[in-house]
Amino acid sequence: MTRERTIGNPLIGDRVTFLVTAAESDRQYELVEVELNPGGGNGLHYHTSFEEEFEALEGLLYIDCDGRTHVLKPGEKLVAPRRSVHRFYNPGHEKIRFKVRIVPARSFEPMLRIAYGLTNDGRTNGKGVPRNLLEMAVIFHLGESYLPNLPFVVQKGLFAPLHALAVWIGVKKRLLRRYA
Numbered sequence: 679m680t681r682e683r684t685i686g687n688p689l690i691g692d693r694v695t696f697l698v699t700a701a702e703s704d705r706q707y708e709l710v711e712v713e714l715n716p717g718g719g720n721g722l723h724y725h726t727s728f729e730e731e732f733e734a735l736e737g738l739l740y741i742d743c744d745g746r747t748h749v750l751k752p753g754e755k756l757v758a759p760r761r762s763v764h765r766f767y768n769p770g771h772e773k774i775r776f777k778v779r780i781v782p783a784r785s786f787e788p789m790l791r792i793a794y795g796l797t798n799d800g801r802t803n804g805k806g807v808p809r810n811l812l813e814m815a816v817i818f819h820l821g822e823s824y825l826p827n828l829p830f831v832v833q834k835g836l837f838a839p840l841h842a843l844a845v846w847i848g849v850k851k852r853l854l855r856r857y858a
Contacts, residue, residue: 691718719767737774
């Protein structure tokens, strides 16, 4: 089945276009272009197994990374290394565009497709968090993303068994089939 290259999330106000998928790069990297509406952005998080390379294309891209705020102008880049606490956002009044390169490619695309699909289907709360704990565990597992204000071992200890249960009872397979 051919998937749309562009997906959107109305809660964070963005549209993501998959320019290069993991399969297309032989799992070396993934490349996406993001259109972010005024007031849009994501929450602070970190990744354990990949870095994100941001490049502003249009407008000012704000990135908080390890306690510092960076404002990227078109053509400027910033790398959020593995385990760096970061987020991107648009406090301005105009839509912005930027690219993100995920190195190495992991499961970013299926994670994002599932998260956005659940949001668009009304299966998340107002912040985009899945109402179903097993669906949340699948997203956390695929995204290898963690919250900075909860110890890593607690998050792994909570989500690893929930993910295993989601695999065992078919939740992960259903999500991948429907959204990814």
